Amino acid sequence: MSTIKGEDITETIRAALQYIAVYHAPDYIRRLSDAYRREESPAARDAIGQILQSARMAALGNRPVCQDTGMVTVFARLGQSATISGNRTLEQCINDGVRLAYLDAGNPLRASMVADPIFGRRNTRDNTPAVTHVESCLGDTLELMVAAKGGGSENKARYTMLNPAAPVADWVVETVAGLGAGWCPPGVISVGVGGSAEKAMLLAKRALMDEIDMHELIERGPDTAEEELRIELYHRINDLGIGAQGLGGLTTVVDVKVSSYPTHAASKPVALMPQCAANRHAKVTLTGAGPVYLDPPDLSLWPEIDGGAAEGTLRRVNVDTLTKAEMADWQPGETLLLSGHILTGRDAAHRRISEILARGEALPFSLRGRVIYYVGPVDPVGSEVVGPAGPTTSTRMDGYTQMMLDQGLLSMIGKAERGSDTVERIAKAGATYLIAVGGAAVLVSRAIHGARMVAFEDLGMEAVREFEVRDMPVTVAVDSSGQSVHRLGPARWRREPTASGA
Numbered sequence: 001m002s003t004i005k006g007e008d009i010t011e012t013i014r015a016a017l018q019y020i021a022v023y024h025a026p027d028y029i030r031r032l033s034d035a036y037r038r039e040e041s042p043a044a045r046d047a048i049g050q051i052l053q054s055a056r057m058a059a060l061g062n063r064p065v066c067q068d069t070g071m072v073t074v075f076a077r078l079g080q081s082a083t084i085s086g087n088r089t090l091e092q093c094i095n096d097g098v099r100l101a102y103l104d105a106g107n108p109l110r111a112s113m114v115a116d117p118i119f120g121r122r123n124t125r126d127n128t129p130a131v132t133h134v135e136s137c138l139g140d141t142l143e144l145m146v147a148a149k150g151g152g153s154e155n156k157a158r159y160t161m162l163n164p165a166a167p168v169a170d171w172v173v174e175t176v177a178g179l180g181a182g183w184c185p186p187g188v189i190s191v192g193v194g195g196s197a198e199k200a201m202l203l204a205k206r207a208l209m210d211e212i213d214m215h216e217l218i219e220r221g222p223d224t225a226e227e228e229l230r231i232e233l234y235h236r237i238n239d240l241g242i243g244a245q246g247l248g249g250l251t252t253v254v255d256v257k258v259s260s261y262p263t264h265a266a267s268k269p270v271a272l273m274p275q276c277a278a279n280r281h282a283k284v285t286l287t288g289a290g291p292v293y294l295d296p297p298d299l300s301l302w303p304e305i306d307g308g309a310a311e312g313t314l315r316r317v318n319v320d321t322l323t324k325a326e327m328a329d330w331q332p333g334e335t336l337l338l339s340g341h342i343l344t345g346r347d348a349a350h351r352r353i354s355e356i357l358a359r360g361e362a363l364p365f366s367l368r369g370r371v372i373y374y375v376g377p378v379d380p381v382g383s384e385v386v387g388p389a390g391p392t393t394s395t396r397m398d399g400y401t402q403m404m405l406d407q408g409l410l411s412m413i414g415k416a417e418r419g420s421d422t423v424e425r426i427a428k429a430g431a432t433y434l435i436a437v438g439g440a441a442v443l444v445s446r447a448i449h450g451a452r453m454v455a456f457e458d459l460g461m462e463a464v465r466e467f468e469v470r471d472m473p474v475t476v477a478v479d480s481s482g483q484s485v486h487r488l489g490p491a492r493w494r495r496e497p498t499a500s501g502a
């Protein structure tokens, strides 16, 4: 029998969330470093280099690896001989830990959770509630698996009910091929098969928290059919050529997980869950002896990356004087260094803009001749003007793009591909779409030297701000003639399958 104090659970969750916000898991850093060394696609190699460089800065500076500090998911296994003392439920103890972690004065994390998701979508301001799953088990300990999952990768979770005879591998490969880059590869794809619809999803989510071990598995060889399937999927997904950030390259996944459970004879539920480059999770076990803290990782694992492309050869752009004629010269895949003033705005700001325009009212700021950055930054601390501030998935802004272009917008900065209609609209307007590297949020924020609130302050991280940037590195993803690196890159790096379908 053991008694675990409620306050120890809260403190353990607080500490674990602060830890995983700042330190990439060492297994991921190791495999990403391998991928960096192996990558032959210059654009993908540069993107991986930026993620590694940014991860190092985050670890050394005690700041979040990504501006999207995630939705907290906890898998708890409570021993039947353990009791939790105090007058709060396990969920309440966990949510109190989330609140403390995200409102930490020294290292505030971004509050991303919105209540009333169908209508009001009001930010809860402290990132509560967590999504908690509790399972009972034998023993007298409380095991907590804690993750902080980014919205971009969660959005790409997929589910299907296959016919019992249909191959899982083909569905997974086809589905990943159609996901785009919003889930921020290179990462992990997890597949849950069996049980019921919700069980398959849980299997996939839970397996994302297991150590990355594809490297070891390939080296020792598969012992089971599931391990064979993992290896097959790993090769077939990487053969798709999607590459880091969807730019085309050798590594899309550093691991593939497969997890299964008995199911109904009529059913074959399959869930697919991607994990982005901000691979944040930890496992802790409370025994009743107080809160549990994780040891800081050995930071010599975090490789130092040189600056990449020679800065002197890159095109420098003053966004304050930018014209369509100047943009017409930009090449797809070209790296630009932006300086000047850019607006920020993402989902909620675009919705607010569309409501204002629908009422026939004037916007509180002008979009004419401006560049907008799709970002929801972390609040600053100390001498920072802004916290980590990497891009969000642009595809969600596609439905608003014509409206923004009609207001005179020149260019947009985000991450991942745009829909084909949007690419056409961008080209028709002689506008452009640029990308920054998702998962390199600390690195991007170093180029931001000023930040001021412009409008919609009530939207929190989704408010419209103006950033003053100096030499902010971005890549031309859609040029003014409508050429898209997200089409050209993967087509160039796609390989003939190295493993056959199962």
Ligand SMILES: O=C(O)C[C@H](O)C(=O)O
Binding pocket: 067, 068, 150, 151, 152, 153, 182, 184, 375, 376, 390, 391, 392, 393, 438
């Ligand atoms: O919310 C964000 O800042 C990013 C989001 O996780 C995304 O990948 O689109």
